Amino acid sequence: MKTEHAPTIQRADYRPLSWTVETVDLHFRLEPRATLVTNRMVCVRNPQAEDGPIRLWGEALERVSLTVNGQPPRALRENDGALEIDAEGARVLVEVVTRVDPKANTTLSGLYLSSGGFFTQCEAEGFRRITCFPDRPDVMARYTVTLEAEREACPVLLSNGNLVEQGELPEGRHYAKWEDPFPKPSYLFALVAAKLVALERTVTTMSGREVLLQVWVEAGNLDRVEHAMDSLVHSMRWDEETFGLELDLDRFMIVAVADFNMGAMENKGLNIFNTRFILAKPDTATDLDYENVESVVAHEYFHNWTGNRVTCRDWFQLTLKEGLTVFRDQQFSADMLARAAGPEGAASARAVKRIDDVRVLRAAQFPEDAGPMAHPIRPDSYQQINNFYTATVYEKGAEVIRMLHTLLGQEGFRNGMDLYFSYYDGQAVTCDDFVEVMAEANGVDLDQFMRWYGQAGTPRLKATGEWNAAAGTYTLTLAQSTPATPGQPAGLPLVIPVAVGLIGPDGRDCVLRLEGETQGVATTRVLRLTEDAQRFRFVGLDAEPVPSLLRGFSAPVILELEEDDPRLAFRMAYDADPFNRWDAAQRYAERAVLALAAAPGSGLPQAFVDAFRTLLRDEALEPAFRAQALALPGEAYLLERMMPADPAALRAALVRTMQALGDALAADWLSLLEAMQVAGGYRYHPGDAGRRALANLALRYLAAAGNAEGLARAQSRYETATDMTVRFGALAALAQSASPARETALAAFHARYRDDALVLDKWFALQAGAWRWEAPAAPTLERVRALMADPAFSLSNPNKVYALLGTFFRANPGEFHAADGSGHAFWAEQVIALDARNPQVASRMARALENWRRFTPALQASIRPRLEQVLAVEHLSADVAEVVGKALE
Ligand code: TRP
Ligand code: ZN
Numbered sequence: 058m059k060t061e062h063a064p065t066i067q068r069a070d071y072r073p074l075s076w077t078v079e080t081v082d083l084h085f086r087l088e089p090r091a092t093l094v095t096n097r098m099v100c101v102r103n104p105q106a107e108d109g110p111i112r113l114w115g116e117a118l119e120r121v122s123l124t125v126n127g128q129p130p131r132a133l134r135e136n137d138g139a140l141e142i143d144a145e146g147a148r149v150l151v152e153v154v155t156r157v158d159p160k161a162n163t164t165l166s167g168l169y170l171s172s173g174g175f176f177t178q179c180e181a182e183g184f185r186r187i188t189c190f191p192d193r194p195d196v197m198a199r200y201t202v203t204l205e206a207e208r209e210a211c212p213v214l215l216s217n218g219n220l221v222e223q224g225e226l227p228e229g230r231h232y233a234k235w236e237d238p239f240p241k242p243s244y245l246f247a248l249v250a251a252k253l254v255a256l257e258r259t260v261t262t263m264s265g266r267e268v269l270l271q272v273w274v275e276a277g278n279l280d281r282v283e284h285a286m287d288s289l290v291h292s293m294r295w296d297e298e299t300f301g302l303e304l305d306l307d308r309f310m311i312v313a314v315a316d317f318n319m320g321a322m323e324n325k326g327l328n329i330f331n332t333r334f335i336l337a338k339p340d341t342a343t344d345l346d347y348e349n350v351e352s353v354v355a356h357e358y359f360h361n362w363t364g365n366r367v368t369c370r371d372w373f374q375l376t377l378k379e380g381l382t383v384f385r386d387q388q389f390s391a392d393m394l395a396r397a398a399g400p401e402g403a404a405s406a407r408a409v410k411r412i413d414d415v416r417v418l419r420a421a422q423f424p425e426d427a428g429p430m431a432h433p434i435r436p437d438s439y440q441q442i443n444n445f446y447t448a449t450v451y452e453k454g455a456e457v458i459r460m461l462h463t464l465l466g467q468e469g470f471r472n473g474m475d476l477y478f479s480y481y482d483g484q485a486v487t488c489d490d491f492v493e494v495m496a497e498a499n500g501v502d503l504d505q506f507m508r509w510y511g512q513a514g515t516p517r518l519k520a521t522g523e524w525n526a527a528a529g530t531y532t533l534t535l536a537q538s539t540p541a542t543p544g545q546p547a548g549l550p551l552v553i554p555v556a557v558g559l560i561g562p563d564g565r566d567c568v569l570r571l572e573g574e575t576q577g578v579a580t581t582r583v584l585r586l587t588e589d590a591q592r593f594r595f596v597g598l599d600a601e602p603v604p605s606l607l608r609g610f611s612a613p614v615i616l617e618l619e620e621d622d623p624r625l626a627f628r629m630a631y632d633a634d635p636f637n638r639w640d641a642a643q644r645y646a647e648r649a650v651l652a653l654a655a656a657p658g659s660g661l662p663q664a665f666v667d668a669f670r671t672l673l674r675d676e677a678l679e680p681a682f683r684a685q686a687l688a689l690p691g692e693a694y695l696l697e698r699m700m701p702a703d704p705a706a707l708r709a710a711l712v713r714t715m716q717a718l719g720d721a722l723a724a725d726w727l728s729l730l731e732a733m734q735v736a737g738g739y740r741y742h743p744g745d746a747g748r749r750a751l752a753n754l755a756l757r758y759l760a761a762a763g764n765a766e767g768l769a770r771a772q773s774r775y776e777t778a779t780d781m782t783v784r785f786g787a788l789a790a791l792a793q794s795a796s797p798a799r800e801t802a803l804a805a806f807h808a809r810y811r812d813d814a815l816v817l818d819k820w821f822a823l824q825a826g827a828w829r830w831e832a833p834a835a836p837t838l839e840r841v842r843a844l845m846a847d848p849a850f851s852l853s854n855p856n857k858v859y860a861l862l863g864t865f866f867r868a869n870p871g872e873f874h875a876a877d878g879s880g881h882a883f884w885a886e887q888v889i890a891l892d893a894r895n896p897q898v899a900s901r902m903a904r905a906l907e908n909w910r911r912f913t914p915a916l917q918a919s920i921r922p923r924l925e926q927v928l929a930v931e932h933l934s935a936d937v938a939e940v941v942g943k944a945l946e
Contacts, residue, residue, distance in 0.1 A: 063440040063935030068373040074191055075109030076100045076144070078198040083188070087175050087206040087250050089160045092168060093121070096155070096188040098198070101148045110134075110141040111151065114182070115189035117167065121154040123189070140189055153189045162186070163853060163894040171316040172275070173210055174251020176329060180322060181372055181442045184243035194242040194369045195485040204250055205232040211250040213273065217241070217325045219307060237325055239305065240483060242368050247324030249273070249312050256282045260290055262304055263297040272335065273312040281336040284347060284741065285311065288354040295355070295389050300474055302362045311335065311354070315814060318855050318897045319446070321353050323360030330357070333815055333856060339739035339780040341816050344746035346781075351393065356386040367478065370485045372442045376434040376510075377488045379446075380454020384462070387414055387455060394743045398679075405679040406743050408609075408635035412685045415610045415636075418456065420691045422448035423615070426515045427697065428908040429943040431542035435488050435510040440939040443897050449513075456613035457509045461492075463554045463583060463611055464506075465499050473498040505552050505587060512548040514540045516614040518555065518586070524601040530572070531559060531602055536590035537614070543943070553586040556611035556634075559595060559602035564631035570597045581608055581634065603627060608634040620644070626668040630675075635682060642672060642686045646714075650695060654703065654710035661717045669718060673725050680733060681747025684754050689714060696870055702911045708871025712761070712828060719762025726755040730770055739780035746782070753786030760794035761830070768796050775802055785819060792823050795830035817849045818860040825864035828871060837872035838879055841865050852891060855898050862887055866905035873905075874912070878919035881906070885923040888937060889930055896934030903927065903940045921945075 079099045086093040100111050110132075123130060125144055132143040142151070162169040167186025168177050177187065185192040202216040208231045214223070218237030225231050255271040256279060262268055270289055272282045289311065296302040306326045317331040334353040337346050363385060364378035391410045398406035425431065425448050432445070434454040439445050462470045473495035480494060488510050496503040516539045523532045535555060539548025558581045559567040568577035572594040584593055595602075603624060607616045620628075625648075628641035649665045672678070672686050692711065696702045719726065733752040735745045756774070759767020771790040778784035784806075791802045803824065810816035825841050844850060844861055851857050866873055866884060873880040884906060891899035909920040927933070928941045 063938060065438050065440055066442075068371070068435070068437050071371050071373075073103055073106040074112060074193065074196065075103055075106045076111040076191070077103050077196045078191060079148070080199045080201070081190075082201045083246075084203045085205060085248065085250075087159075087204060087211065089170055090158055092157050092159055092175075094118075094155045094157065094188050096153045096190070098151050098153075098190070099148055100144070100151050102146075110143050111149075112191055113140040113142070113151075113153070113189040114138065114185040114192045115140065115155070116182075116185045117157070117162070117164075118186060118188070119156040120189065121156055122152070123154075124152045125149050127152075155188050157187060164897065165316055165318045165855065165895060166897065168248075169316070171314050172251070174249065174253070174314075175206070175211065176249055176251070176312075176314050176316075177247050177324075178318065178322060178329065179246050179324070180244040181446075182244075184246055187246075190243055192243050193371065194244060195371060197240040197242055197368070197483070197485060199240050200237045200246060201234070202237075202246075202248065203232060203234045204248055205230060206250045211252065213249065213251055213253045215247075215249040215273070215310060215312065215327055217245070217247055217327050239325060239366070241325050241365060242485065245323070245325045245365055245368075247322070247327045247329055249314075249327065249329065251312075252276075253312065254279055255310075256286055258286055258290065260293065262293070263301075264303060266303075266307075268304055268306065269308045271308070271310045273310060274332075274335065275313075278313070278332075278336050281338045281341065282313075284337045284342075285313075285330075285335045285350055285354055288351040289358060291351070291393060292355040292358040292389060295392065296359060296362070296385075299388070299392075300362070300385075300471065302478075304361065305366070309358075311357075315856070316854055318895070321357045323357040323364055325361070325365050328357040330354075331856065333818070336815060341781055341810070341813060343782040343785055344741065344749060347741040348390070348746075352386050352390045355389045356382055359385045359389070362478070366483065367481045368485045370487050372439075372445070373435055373437070374487050375442075375445060376450045376454035376457075377486070377491055379451045380434060380458050381491070383451050383455035384458040387459075397743050402679055402744065405635055405682050408639070409679070409681045409685055409743075409747070411609060411636050412639050414452070414455075416691060416694075418448070418452045418613060419697075420693045422452045422613075423515055424693065424697045424908055425449055426453070426513060426542070427540075427911075429543055429910075429946060430904070430907055430940065431513040431545075433511050433513045433545075437511075437544075440942075441896075441900070441935040443936055444900055444939050453613050460509070460552075460554050460612055461495055461503075461506070463556075464552070464585070465495065465501070469499045470495070503552075505550075508549055508551050512539055512551070513542040513545055514548060516548070516551060516553065516612075518553065518607065518612070518614045518616050520604065520606050520616065520618045522604050526601070529596065529598045531595045531598055531604075533557070533584075533593045533595070533604060534590060535584070535586045535593070537586055538589070543946070550587060550589050553612045553614060555584045555586055555606060556581055556608035557584055557593075558582075558605040558608055558632075558634060558637075559598070560605055560628070560631055560633070561598075561602055562600050564627075566633045567595075567598060567602055569595055572596050583611065605632050605634055605637045607637070609636045610640075622648070622662065622664055626664060626671075629668050629686075630671055639682070639686045642668075643690050647690050647695060647698060650689065650707070650710050650714050651699060653713055654699065654706045657706070657709060661714060661721075666718065666721050670722055670725060673722060673729070679744075679747055680751040681743060684747060684750035687751075687754060692870055693867070697908075697911075700911070701913045702908075703913050704870040704874040704916075705876065708828065711871075712830065715758060715761035716763075719758035719760075719764060719767070723759060723762065723764050723767070726759050726764075727766060727770070729755045730767075739782075749782045749786065753782070753790070756786060756790035757793060760790040760796065763795060763830075768794065768798060772798055772802070775805075781816075785823075789823055792827055793830075795834070811849070814849070814854075814856070818856050821847075821850065821857065821860040822864040822868075825861050826868050828869075836875060836879070837865065837869060838875065838883060842883070853894060855895070858891065858898055858902070862902055863905075866902060874916055876915065876919075878923075881919050881923045885926045888927050892930070892934050892937050896936040899934065900936035900940050903937045907940060907944045909944065 082097040084095040166183040204214040214233035216235035222234040253273040313335040321330040394406040395403035566580035570577035625645040632638040733748040775787035
């Protein structure tokens with residue numbers, strides 16, 4: 058068994074440091090095997106803290122020298138992993154020289170190499186892998202950075218802020234000096250030294266300043282950066298218009314790198330991105346890729362204010378910047394979609410975006426909140442902070458901000474944001490500070506609302522309705538409960554905004570009048586549930602209404618409302634709230650699929666097929682919306698709704714559901730293919746994207762059903778496609794079928810894109826996610842193993858790992874959880890191999906089995922020894938140890 062478990066850090070233990078840093082002067086002599094880093098920092102005593110030593114953290118580096126005011130330090134100790142230096146007076150100059158080996162750095166945290174260039178990643182605690190520093194977000198300092206490198210290998214030298222000097226040096230070397238005018242925490246430091254080219258644009262900000270925008274990529278990718286640049290310009294405009302927030306620098310740079318642990322990083326003035334969220338052109342990127350580029354560019358740009366100008370006091374406050382910034386990027390994307398869709402399609406376009414976001418929440422965050430890693434959006438403790446960049450902190454955190462927005466209204470929310478910046482610009486603050494400022498700006502009490510920050514677990518919202526025909530009243534009773542989670546008892550009542558509508562028998566919304574009101578006011582109203590249970594009585598109704606609750610998903614809860622099949626079909630056809638119309642379809646589909654899983658001999662209810670057909674044929678609905686409503690709920694979400702979770706039974710039920718819907722509606726799907734043709738060349742536009750999405754969905758159903766005409770259409774669409782959305786949609790349909798055309802198409806795709814890393818990721822993922830449509834077909838695991846030997850695959854590149862292994866572990870439960878345990882053995886093998894190189898990536902893969910206790914006894918018996926096997930590994934990282942340890946607890 059493992060012995061050196063990582064210590065647990067407690068939120069309650071936060072103390073300000075005795076010494077902080079005013080200015081940092083960094084010099085890098087960049088060499089792949091031995092980079093010399095000279096760090097001269099002015100350390101100052103912190104008047105807000107108790108007396109104590111200067112504390113510096115350092116990790117995976119060689120300390121060459123350390124002086125205080127030019128002298129060897131009087132006393133230097135190691136304590137709790139930190140260097141402690143006793144110093145006199147109020148300010149001292151500390152100089153630390155360290156040597157690091159970027160080439161050996163496979164963790165992609167700190168300073169590392171990618172395609173011969175130097176890149177950094179410092180959030181959360183990577184800066185300490187570069188130099189010794191009080192590496193905490195509450196230490197905000199001004200940075201000056203000099204980079205020195207070989208001109209040939211690294212013609213471009215970038216860091217945060219403004220370029221103030223550059224020049225030649227002997228022996229083919231050159232240098233550049235950068236100054237960042239804004240104080241920042243060390244996690245926002247960045248440098249890039251590589252062979253890159255830039256697309257440039259100058260724009261004028263709202264106050265009339267000219268600023269230079271650059272997107273840096275490898276020369277061969279310059280034809281794929283236009284969309285990222287457009288997205289940046291749109292983000293800047295949106296933040297000016299929506300929040301009055303302007304870019305504060307003369308220059309804003311984005312750099313794309315192929316080896317990157319996450320999506321992107323908001324380093325001040327120098328955002329660094331995973332190539333997959335920058336590069337896009339019609340031949341290589343799908344509509345979804347275009348959408349993701351736009352939203353990630355926006356997300357990182359928005360961090361400049363929510364994250365950088367105002368940052369987090371400590372890492373427990375992570376959702377302060379992430380929840381808020383995700384909410385902002387969601388609003389931005391919704392506004393962009395609505396604008397492109399025009400007045401007619403705007404509401405539907407917004408709903409489609411909301412549906413996307415809720416799908417992610419339900420598939421990723423709900424299971425997390427129900428498992429051993431469950432934590433509040435502001436956690437109370439962690440062993441490894443990298444494990445807390447989670448769906449809870451990000452996505453549930455964004456839902457909490459959205460509820461504030463709902464409760465305060467757009468104007469009230471904006472007033473709160475204005476006050477937030479007026480109080481805290483340039484500071485490192487807490488979630489309490491944010492919520493308090495929202496309360497102050499709006500003259501409301503948000504004390505109870507604060508519980509959302511401290512309680513884990515997905516709240517259950519139970520609703521019952523009572524119709525009184527004689528009085529014409531409908532009484533809605535809402536009750537809430539939050540389940541206990543590891544280390545936390547059941548929760549106290551939360552403030553839950555519940556958006557409600559009542560649908561009359563004619564399918565039209567009733568005007569809502571609550572008891573005590575003289576007249577009705579609207580057809581959707583937000584009720585505030587604050588107690589364990591509350592009653593709301595609607596009066597003046599002519600006939601028994603059908604309730605439509607939690608419209609627009611007004612709170613991140615699980616709604617429990619008894620609805621029979623006809624009622625779900627009714628709401629699928631008539632609910633005026635498009636989100637709830639989609640949700641009714643999802644609930645109906647969930648019920649149908651889970652019933653099939655429980656009784657494999659049964660068939661799909663005809664009424665369900667009919668309701669599906671009605672939606673499919675409703676031409677008043679935007680194609681993008683229909684594509685959402687006709688897609689089955691995600692497999693991960695369904696697994697979460699099954700007790701015990703039986704992936705094989707679920708997969709069999711999904712296969713039969715796809716086949717049955719493909720068969721029964723074949724004529725409709727085929728005519729949709731015709732109707733959804735998009736004329737003209739590719740453009741990224743929500744209307745076109747919706748048509749392509751619906752056509753691709755039709756192909757999926759037809760291919761699943763083995764429909765000969767459908768398969769022929771998939772093949773011809775594959776061959777004649779002029780953009781990646783159509784080409785990959787056709788390929789995916791073929792690959793997700795029992796058709797013999799599947800191998801030919803996969804080979805043709807590979808031949809066409811053999812040199813394109815990002816497109817090959819799609820090819821890997823498609824095969825790792827493949828279902829088996831006929832019993833004798835080979836297990837997907839065999840294919841995954843074979844693909845690992847492909848020359849394009851590499852365990853060192855996170856995108857490749859996520860595409861092949863991540864897809865297999867997380868998006869293919871039917872194959873991963875094969876009854877013979879082969880998938881679980883493979884998981885242990887890969888997690889162990891990855892952990893030795895890159896603990897952050899390994900830990901993400903490790904999480905694929907955390908909810909193992911929900912599975913059937915046979916699967917649990919297969920999984921437990923694999924978890925134990927991993928935990929027993931010597932020198933296991935704290936990252937993986939935390940995940941696996943908690944899973945076994
Ligand atoms: N702060 C980044 C974002 O939300 C994400 C991030 C956190 C990250 N840690 C990272 C990115 C480590 C790369 C590597 O946009
Ligand atoms: Zn972020």
